[in-house]
Amino acid sequence: MTFLKRKKPVLEGGGVVLFREVQEALKAEKVVKEAGYGVKLIAPPPELRKGCDLALEVNLVEKPGIQRALDAKDVGYVGVVPLKVGASELLDIVKVTDFGEWVMVKAANMKLTFEKRSGTIVNTSGGGCPDIPHLHAQMIDRKLTDVARPRDIGFTLCALMLDRALEEGLELWQGGPQS
Amino acid sequence: MMLLAGTVPVEGLPLTCGAVTAGGEFIVVDGRRVPCTQGTAAMISAALATTGYLGLEPPQALVAGDTGRGEGSRAIYKNLIENIARLAPRVLTLHYCMPDMSLTRKLCDVVGKCDHRPIMIADAASMYAAKAAGLAEVFDIFTPDATEMAFLADPEAIHPAYIARHLFDTDISRTPELVATACRNRSAARLLLVKGETDYVVSAGRVVGTVAEPDVPALEAIGGTGDTITGLVSAFAYAGLEPHEAALIAARANRVAGQAAQATPGTRVWQVIEQFPAVFREHLCRWSRICLAGGGTP
Numbered sequence: 001m002t003f004l005k006r007k008k009p010v011l012e013g014g015g016v017v018l019f020r021e022v023q024e025a026l027k028a029e030k031v032v033k034e035a036g037y038g039v040k041l042i043a044p045p046p047e048l049r050k051g052c053d054l055a056l057e058v059n060l061v062e063k064p065g066i067q068r069a070l071d072a073k074d075v076g077y078v079g080v081v082p083l084k085v086g087a088s089e090l091l092d093i094v095k096v097t098d099f100g101e102w103v104m105v106k107a108a109n110m111k112l113t114f115e116k117r118s119g120t121i122v123n124t125s126g127g128g129c130p131d132i133p134h135l136h137a138q139m140i141d142r143k144l145t146d147v148a149r150p151r152d153i154g155f156t157l158c159a160l161m162l163d164r165a166l167e168e169g170l171e172l173w174q175g176g177p178q179s
Numbered sequence: 180m181m182l183l184a185g186t187v188p189v190e191g192l193p194l195t196c197g198a199v200t201a202g203g204e205f206i207v208v209d210g211r212r213v214p215c216t217q218g219t220a221a222m223i224s225a226a227l228a229t230t231g232y233l234g235l236e237p238p239q240a241l242v243a244g245d246t247g248r249g250e251g252s253r254a255i256y257k258n259l260i261e262n263i264a265r266l267a268p269r270v271l272t273l274h275y276c277m278p279d280m281s282l283t284r285k286l287c288d289v290v291g292k293c294d295h296r297p298i299m300i301a302d303a304a305s306m307y308a309a310k311a312a313g314l315a316e317v318f319d320i321f322t323p324d325a326t327e328m329a330f331l332a333d334p335e336a337i338h339p340a341y342i343a344r345h346l347f348d349t350d351i352s353r354t355p356e357l358v359a360t361a362c363r364n365r366s367a368a369r370l371l372l373v374k375g376e377t378d379y380v381v382s383a384g385r386v387v388g389t390v391a392e393p394d395v396p397a398l399e400a401i402g403g404t405g406d407t408i409t410g411l412v413s414a415f416a417y418a419g420l421e422p423h424e425a426a427l428i429a430a431r432a433n434r435v436a437g438q439a440a441q442a443t444p445g446t447r448v449w450q451v452i453e454q455f456p457a458v459f460r461e462h463l464c465r466w467s468r469i470c471l472a473g474g475g476t477p
Contacts, residue, residue, distance in 0.1 A: 061277065088335065099400065109327060109339035123402050126402075132217070133218035
C-alpha cells in the first residue's frame, strides 16, 4: 500500500542564519518563530557552514527584524547571509547627487534627500518593502540628527539600505553645512 | 476591473477591498482614508486620476496595513490566491508587499488557471519576489528603476541590497545591456519600463522607445514618483492600450506632471499627481489615439 505524505510548506526565504552551536540554532528557531517570522531548520550548504550542522532558513529580506529578535533574546549566531553560494555581499557603497540646495544620498535601491542649510530630510524614495512608506512618513520634515535609525525601527533590507543612506547623510551634514 | 494590490503604512488597517475615491492628500478605499504618500497609495492615486480622466470605472484596491512585519502582505497574497479567479480582473497590479516567493508562486499558479488571465503588472517588492522566485516571465509588465534593473540582471541577487557592486556602479545608459542579461536569465517581464534619467521601454528584450524630456531630475528624489508611473501604466493598459504604448505615455505624463508641479526635491508626490488631469487634457490626444471631446487636440 502506498501512502501519500502531505508536503510540508516550503519556505523559499533565500536567507540562512548560521550558528556555531546546535543549541543556539534550536533556541533561535523558537525565538524567530515566536517573533512571527517564517523559519525552517536546514543543513547549511558546506561552503557556508561555520561549525554547526544546523542552520535556519529565513526570508533574507527580513534580515534586520530577525537579527533584532535574536539579539533581544541573546541568541548567538554567526550571521544572516544569502543561501545561494556565490551571491554578492551586502552593498556598502553610496552615491551622492548634488541638487543645489539639497543633497540626495543613494544606497542600493534607497534614496534620502536633505536640505543642505538645515539638515532637514525633505524626501526619501525608492525601495519596495512594506516598512518603507512608514519610514518615509517618520523621517520627512525632520532633521537628520533627530530621526530614529531605520535599522532600529525598520524590518527589511530596504530599511537597512535607507539606514546606510542616512548614515552617509549624517556624515556629510556633520562634516559641516553643505555648500 | 482593474485591481491594484499592496500594503499601506496605516498601523492596524485590516484587509480592505473596494472602489477608490480621491480626496487630495488622501485616497479612500471602502470608506477608509489612506494618506497619498510614497508607495501603494501613490500608485493607486495616479491610476485613479487616469481612469477619472478617461471616464473609466475607478480602480478596485486591495490594501492592508503593514509597517514591515509582513502580516498585511500575507493577508493580501492569501486573499488574491483565494479570490482572483472569481474577481477576474482585466489588470492585476502587485505593489508594496513583503517579498514572499512561496506565496507569489501560489498566486501565479492560480492566475495561470484563470479562464481570463489578467494583465499582470508588478513593481516594488512584488517585483523582487517574482524575480527571486524565477517567475518574472509570468508577468506582462515590470517597472524597475535603474538599480532595480541591475537587480533583475544579477542572477544571484534576491534583493537589490545584494546586487553585485559592478552592477550598482552602472549608469542608465547601460540599460540595454542589463536588459539583455536579464532576458537571457529569464528575469524580465515581457515588457519593462525602466525609470531613470532616460526612461527605457523594452518589449521582449528589445528597446522600443525612450523618453528623456522634459528632464526633471528632482523627480528621482521625490518619494512616490516611481509608484505613480506604475499606476499610470496600469490604467492605460486597462484602457486598452498596448503595453508599450501605455508605458511610453506613462513615462511622458509623469515627467510633464513633474515639470508642471515645478518639482523640487522637497515636493510631495500628491502635488505631482494633481497635475495629471491637466497634463492629459493638454497632451494625451497628441501622444495617443485617445482624444476625448474637450480633451485637447493635436
